[in-house]
Structures are given as structure tokens and as C-alpha cells.
Amino acid sequence: MKRVRTRFAPSPTGFMHLGGLRTALYAYLYAKSNGGDFILRIEDTDQQRYVEGAIDVIYNSLKESGLYYDEGPDIGGNYGPYVQSERKEIYAEYAKKLIDLGGAYYCFCSKERLESLTDANGNRKYDKHCLHLPKEEVERRIAAGEPYVIRQNIPTEGTSSYEDLIYGTINVDYDELEDNILIKSDGMPTYNFANVIDDHLMGITHVIRGTEYLSSTPKYNLMYDAFGWERPVYIHLPTIMKDATRKLSKRYGDANFDDFVNKGYLKEAIINYVALLGWAPKDNVEKMTLSEMIEKFSLDGISKSPSIFDEVKLRWLNGEYIRALGEEEFYEAALPFLQKSKVNGKYDLKKIAKLLHGRTEVLGEIPEKIDWLAEIEPYDLSLYDNKKNKTDREVAKNLLPEIKKYLAEIDDFSNDNLYQTLSAKAAEAGIKSGALFWIMRIAITGQGVTPGGATEMAALLGKEETLERIDFSMDLLNK
């Protein structure tokens, strides 16, 4: 059997879109699960849309997410060049061949004439006006420097049929298709042409791409057939949506790989989540490494209907990945975000990281979780109200001096010691420990929710700061 070769062929127009990333991922998974090659090709035939630096974004995103390609512009290969703008001559050559084969023709029609073809409904279809131009006239006009394009010659009747591995048999009447442009007046090919030539020349066996090409694939097959080339196997993928009616797009933001990384999502989690949009593993285990995905990947798990991107579920999965991190790994991942917070320089970031580890779903929310730790500020005294522990501000007013006394006697401010000592003190004094810890926690943080219990917070703050904060709270209560 022929070695499987798949490709990812993005155009460098900006960022790595998550929809594109998933297409790349599936192409990668399909190739790797079949022991084949995954190729990167840059489709930069539209100079208008080209964005500086976008190619590097593609390289980096792919590598960061672990989708290592076997051939590509930056790493080479036997089928290069892998950038379409560098293959202009190749397309010109094949375009000429296709013209000789009757599959294409020169067209000199002006924009104005094209527009005059628009009907009452606003639809336009090229009328093959230039198809029957005499060869001599064509040559004369080209020689005279007249601008021209090369159009595909599509049959006026008949039906085209092909098998898509996901969607099954697709039939399209040729009548529905237009004699679309293959080579633009600037000499660059359109996607319609370059994609066919390159896929064939690069030995791509399986074309994996979005459903936007489902109904235009007959045009490409026409060319494969005209050249006498074997058609590739087609695998079209459903769209990823932002909601029921809008597709995930750059326009709405947050659709880019980098955006999510910057927000504090782990790359592994993003890839894992994206893999789940449109594909389900047989064993139902959702958390997977890339190599596990390669093992489990199969086309019959791919769905046909568009799926909606759910950041809530991504958050959960990211949390799973974060919790699976080692203490040190988490610290390193969290560090940039810890440094952004107001506590940077005030408290031991490592200790904070330890407290935050099990409580963080997205790293980007770390600063807001701990900013208040930098300084205690007046707070709502109703925080002392706690039904379960039967506390309120009056109880707090009475208990706080006691708590202060206990704390003042403790020198080892480690969490373990604080917890044990204070628990013992509470038992001795006949105070419910829950009440003591509740009041103490509120008194030293001024927060209803904290990333640790009273003793953990005290251990973090240190003895001096803890006692100062107790004083602060006693003042507040006595006002």
C-alpha cells in the first residue's frame, strides 16, 4: 500500500486559528496513525492578504503544540519548495498543459464585462466568452501585453461524483460550477489550481480540510482526471462554531491558539480539547496525550455536524492538566502570572503557587485570585457571620484577642504547627475549632474566599504580618 501523506496548508494571514489547528491536528493524527508523513505547505498566493510574520506564527504554533511535520518550508524535504509563491513557474507550466488538454483556456474579459453578466438576482456566472477565441488571436493579444487570466473549462452538463470518507458520496452537477480562475492576471495561481498541482506533485494521498471545499471538490477532480492523475482520498471536516449560528472566527476574537496560551491555557490542554471537537475516541477517555491520540484516532469517530466551541469545558480540561502537573512544573507555568500580581515581591511565590495549584483552572486568573493578599483593607463585617460555626462579629470581637494571644506565643509559623497548636488551644478553651479558624481567617484576610485555610494564610503572611492584621481587624470590629 502507498505510504500515507497528509498535509496542512494554511495561508499566512495572521494567527493560528483553532479551526485550522484542529485541521492540522487531524491531518497529523491520520498520517501518524497510519505510519505516514505529515507535510506543511504555505499557501501564500494572495499577496493582498499576506501578513508579515504570519509564517513564523504557523511554524511556532505547530511545533509548540507538538505537531511536528516531516516536510515543510523551514525544514525542507524532497518535494519542495513548500511555499506556493516560490512555485509560480510550476503552476504556469501545468496551466499550459491543462490548456492543451482542453481543461482550461485564456480569458481576456474585463472587470466591466464580468460585472455586466450579473443577473437580476445578483448572481453571476461566467459565460465562457473567451473559450472559443481563435488560437492566433489569443497569441496576438498575449504578445501585445494584454492582461489575461486562465480559466478552468468546466463541462456544461453532466454530474460529478466522488466519495468523501466522512460524508459519503457527493454529487454535484457541472452546471452548478463556474469556469473559475486558475491563474490570476498577476501570474499567481488561485487556491483552486495550486492546491491540485501541489497535492499531486507532493504525493499527498489524503486531502484533509474543512467542509467549505466539499462542494467545490468536483472542480479539482476534473483537473486530476484531465491530467490523468490519481485523485486523492478526501476527508472533509465539519466546522467549529462559536455558537449555534456563528462560526469561530478571528472577528470575534479568542479564536487563536496564542490568545488561549496567553490567557493561561496549557498547550496540551488546548490540543486535547480541540481534538474532541468533532471526534470522539472509542474508549470514552477524554484526557489524552498526543501519542495516545495517534493510537486512538480513527475516521469513524469523526462527526459530520458542526460543533460549538465551549470554553467552559476547555477550562475544566485545563484544570485537569494543571492538577496533573508536579509542584515544580506548576510553579514554573504559573510564575509569569504570579509575577503580574500585586503580591510579587511581598510573599513567597512558591508558597502561593502551592496553595493555588489545586485551585487554578486557568493560569491567567491567578493575579485576581491573590492581588488582595498584598494589603488588608477594610471589609464587610458580615463576613464573620457563619451559621455552621455559629459565629458573627460579636463572637469575633470576643475571640480575636484570645486568638492573638495564642498566635503571639507561637514561633514556628508553619502550617502544620499552627494548625495543631491552635486546634489544641481551641479544645482546651472549649471553643469550636471551626469557629476559631473562621474568625481568624476573616481577620487576617478580610476575604470570604481564600486559597487556603486560616493557618495556611497565616503561614504565608508570617507572624508579624499576621499579628498586625489581627490588630487591624480588632480596630475595625471595635469602631
Added chain:
RNA sequence: GGCCUCAUGGUCAAGCGGUUAAGACGCUGCCCUCUCACGGCAGAAACUGGGGUUCGAUUCCCCAUGGGGCUACCA
């Protein structure tokens, strides 16, 4: 508008003629617990509608409805 295509809880999704219609996220409740979170347990929640085919349709066919895509000198 025309053509292609899709349709199971709020979301992702199993299912592929006979099931108490999985599972995950989210949600609700309980437990654990020095708050929260984690973890554990329990619960609510779905086959778009109408016709067929069949002994029997979520599953097959048709129509309707709704969604998506294409209809560029963009990919």
C-alpha cells in the same frame, strides 16, 4: 435565490432496527472539610416535526423546519 451538507440533553458526544438512550462539561443536592477548590456520591436534563418502510423506528426512505458551507482574480 440555486447547489452541497448536517440534525441525540444547555454544550461535546456514544448509539449504527428491538437499549432502563452511554459518558464528559456545566447545573442542583449531599458527603468530605480551618473558607474556597479538589475529591466522592446522588439527581434533573435529549432523539426537530410530519409522513412512509417494518412485527418494531433515535436508527432506513421522503417532505417540512432549522443550522452550516459554497456560489471571488480569498483560501
